[in-house]
Amino acid sequence: xxxxxxxxxxxxxxxxxxxxxxxxxxxxxxxxxxxxxxxxxxxxxxxxxxxxxxxxxxxxxxxxxxxxxxxxxxxxxxxxxxxxxxxxxxxxxxxxxx
Amino acid sequence: xxxxxxxxxxxxxxxxxxxxxxxxxxxxxxxxxxxxxxxxxxxxxxxxxxxxxxxxxxxxxxxxxxxxxxxxxxxxxxxxxxxxxxxxxxxxxxxxxxxxxxxxxxxxxxxxxxxxxxxxxxxxxxxxxxxxxxxxxxxxxxxxxxxxxxxxxxxxxxxxxxxxxxxxxxxxxxxxxxxxxxxxxxxxxxxxxxxxxxxxxxxxxxxxxxxxxxxxxxxxxxxxxxxxxxxxxxxxxxxxxxxxxxxxxxxxxxxxxxxxxxxxxxxxxxxxxxxxxxxxxxxxxxxxxxxxxxxxxxxxxxxxxxxxxxxxxxxxxxxxxxxxxxxxxxxxxxxxxxxxxxxxxxxxxxxxxxxxxxxxxxxxxxxxxxxxxxxxxxxxxxxxxxxxxxxxxxxxxxxxxxxxxxxxxxxxxxxxxxxxxxxxxxxxxxxxxxxxxxxxxxxxxxxxxxxxxxxxxxxxxxxxxxxxxxxxxxxxxxxxxxxxxxxxxxxxxx
Numbered sequence: 159x160x161x162x163x164x165x166x167x168x169x170x171x172x173x174x175x176x177x178x179x180x181x182x183x184x185x186x187x188x189x190x191x192x193x194x195x196x197x198x199x200x201x202x203x204x205x206x207x208x209x210x211x212x213x214x215x216x217x218x219x220x221x222x223x224x225x226x227x228x229x230x231x232x233x234x235x236x237x238x239x240x241x242x243x244x245x246x247x248x249x250x251x252x253x254x255x256x
Numbered sequence: 257x258x259x260x261x262x263x264x265x266x267x268x269x270x271x272x273x274x275x276x277x278x279x280x281x282x283x284x285x286x287x288x289x290x291x292x293x294x295x296x297x298x299x300x301x302x303x304x305x306x307x308x309x310x311x312x313x314x315x316x317x318x319x320x321x322x323x324x325x326x327x328x329x330x331x332x333x334x335x336x337x338x339x340x341x342x343x344x345x346x347x348x349x350x351x352x353x354x355x356x357x358x359x360x361x362x363x364x365x366x367x368x369x370x371x372x373x374x375x376x377x378x379x380x381x382x383x384x385x386x387x388x389x390x391x392x393x394x395x396x397x398x399x400x401x402x403x404x405x406x407x408x409x410x411x412x413x414x415x416x417x418x419x420x421x422x423x424x425x426x427x428x429x430x431x432x433x434x435x436x437x438x439x440x441x442x443x444x445x446x447x448x449x450x451x452x453x454x455x456x457x458x459x460x461x462x463x464x465x466x467x468x469x470x471x472x473x474x475x476x477x478x479x480x481x482x483x484x485x486x487x488x489x490x491x492x493x494x495x496x497x498x499x500x501x502x503x504x505x506x507x508x509x510x511x512x513x514x515x516x517x518x519x520x521x522x523x524x525x526x527x528x529x530x531x532x533x534x535x536x537x538x539x540x541x542x543x544x545x546x547x548x549x550x551x552x553x554x555x556x557x558x559x560x561x562x563x564x565x566x567x568x569x570x571x572x573x574x575x576x577x578x579x580x581x582x583x584x585x586x587x588x589x590x591x592x593x594x595x596x597x598x599x600x601x602x603x604x605x606x607x608x609x610x611x612x613x614x615x616x617x618x619x620x621x622x623x624x625x626x627x628x629x630x631x632x633x634x635x636x637x638x639x640x641x642x643x644x645x646x647x648x649x650x651x652x653x654x655x656x657x658x659x660x661x662x663x664x665x666x667x668x669x670x671x672x673x674x675x676x677x678x679x680x681x682x683x684x685x686x687x688x689x690x691x692x693x694x695x696x697x698x699x700x701x702x703x704x705x706x707x708x709x710x711x712x713x714x715x716x717x718x719x720x721x722x723x724x725x726x727x728x729x730x731x732x733x734x735x736x737x738x739x740x741x742x743x744x745x746x747x748x749x750x
Binding site for chain 1: 352353355356447448449461462488491492494554557559560561563564571575578579580581582583584585587588589590591592593594595596597599600603608609611612613615616619626628629630631632633634635636638668669670673684685686715
């Protein structure tokens with residue numbers, strides 16, 4: 159995990175974040191410093207210990223398949239940025255230009 | 257009366273010596289008087305508070321006894337309360353109104369607590385000073401030129417300033433304990449999986465935990481007893497009976513072994529801070545505890561581990577904020593550009609930074625070197641604690657290396673991240689952990705600034721942990737040794 163130049167513009171694309179040129183430059187330098195700190199983990203011999211996803215011994219949790227009321231549709235649609243009748247209105251996704 | 261403990265208030269309301277409505281009005285007046293200077297609240301829910309107070313009074317009149325009758329509660333603004341704005345102190349949720357109530361909040365309200373308002377935080381709970389809030393500025397009631405800590409800074413400041421009797425915070429890497437230490441109050445993070453997170457807006461799902469902030473350990477125990485336990489709406493809550501903590505509070509530490517962490521030597525701390533912690537360890541001994549040295553050789557990797565795992569999870573959790581179904585939308589001709597513009601406008605710097613860290617750590621080619629390696633480090637850190645707890649009942653250490661710092665004092669992200677050096681390892685191991693006031697240092701401006709002693713225990717040992725903290729608190733009374741300075745009058749949010 160040697161220090162490396164982080165291509166922030168590429169990472170931002172993956173994260174669906176539009177960054178200004180100023181932000182690109184600033185975040186690149188800050189991420190460099192952060193990963194310099196994080197890279198100290200290379201000094202910890204982890205060997206083949208198991209990875210911990212979370213600490214509590216929980217297995218898959220199942221519940222009875224019983225229908226129950228969900229949130230009120232009007233309430234939920236009421237906080238949509240745009241709606242059309244009982245639907246969320248979103249920008250065009252399928253089509254030549256998408 | 258509003259200065260009283262939660263138990264005293266509930267007793268008085270249950271005995272009908274005072275009404276919940278009178279107390280609610282008195283607290284509202286207190287907030288009017290003080291919050292202009294402190295800025296703990298992002299939104300007040302005074303009407304809702306009065307409705308709840310009236311309902312509590314009616315239930316009490318009908319013969320019910322409620323464990324939190326009339327107790328004024330401040331709620332961190334990353335928890336949903338139906339019909340009220342829930343913003344996460346972010347522009348992306350600035351206008352969002354929650355359609356349901358978080359389980360932890362609902363349980364407290366059902367037990368008679370009164371929802372006074374929603375408190376400020378670092379945006380999406382990412383930060384250690386509250387300076388990352390996009391929607392408000394919260395000052396430390398002990399010194400208005402300093403931060404309250406974070407991310408639950410508004411909740412800690414509200415309790416410290418007497419603008420709430422108790423509060424809810426959430427803790428991912430120290431976000432309850434550090435602000436509690438900075439504000440001279442008690443902040444308690446239960447074991448991961450103990451308190452339902454249904455209705456807590458997710459930051460890092462393998463770490464997030466809700467807990468109480470209060471002026472005494474007994475009040476935190478009271479809230480914990482009401483909140484804890486399995487919730488069918490949160491599959492990560494543990495189906496394990498909760499042993500009530502409030503009845504087990506103790507007054508001495510005879511027979512208790514307290515671990516002092518070799519790697520957390522006090523030598524690196526400033527002289528005044530060091531003296532406070534040396535005295536705190538001595539006080540534990542005076543109460544009958546035996547101090548044993550324990551070693552956590554991997555603890556120094558905590559911050560590095562955390563800053564891979566938490567941002568990785570945050571980058572995934574915050575993907576839901578895409579401007580389609582709720583929150584801000586910045587409309588562009590196509591959907592991809594709409595996502596990018598919405599998130600660019602809606603998220604602040606720290607949130608963007610963590611999304612970038614997490615996305616990078618999870619990206620192709622780096623996943624094993626960073627994310628998987630951090631998860632393995634986490635296993636080692638948890639194993640270190642398990643070994644340490646073979647020889648002690650609880651671990652004591654500083655909650656933070658310094659008292660509250662001045663606004664804008666920490667400009668580079670890494671120095672801010674290191675503020676959580678003492679709290680992160682316990683979070684990674686999922687342990688119950690709290691901060692209890694342990695003394696003061698004085699600044700050049702002659703302000704007294706509180707410090708917190710962090711006490712941590714094995715998984716699910718909340719009852720023992722709160723008992724130990726209560727004994728320490730009772731013998732030292734640091735939370736009550738001094739009071740906050742007089743606050744200048746300034747117009748509060750109505």
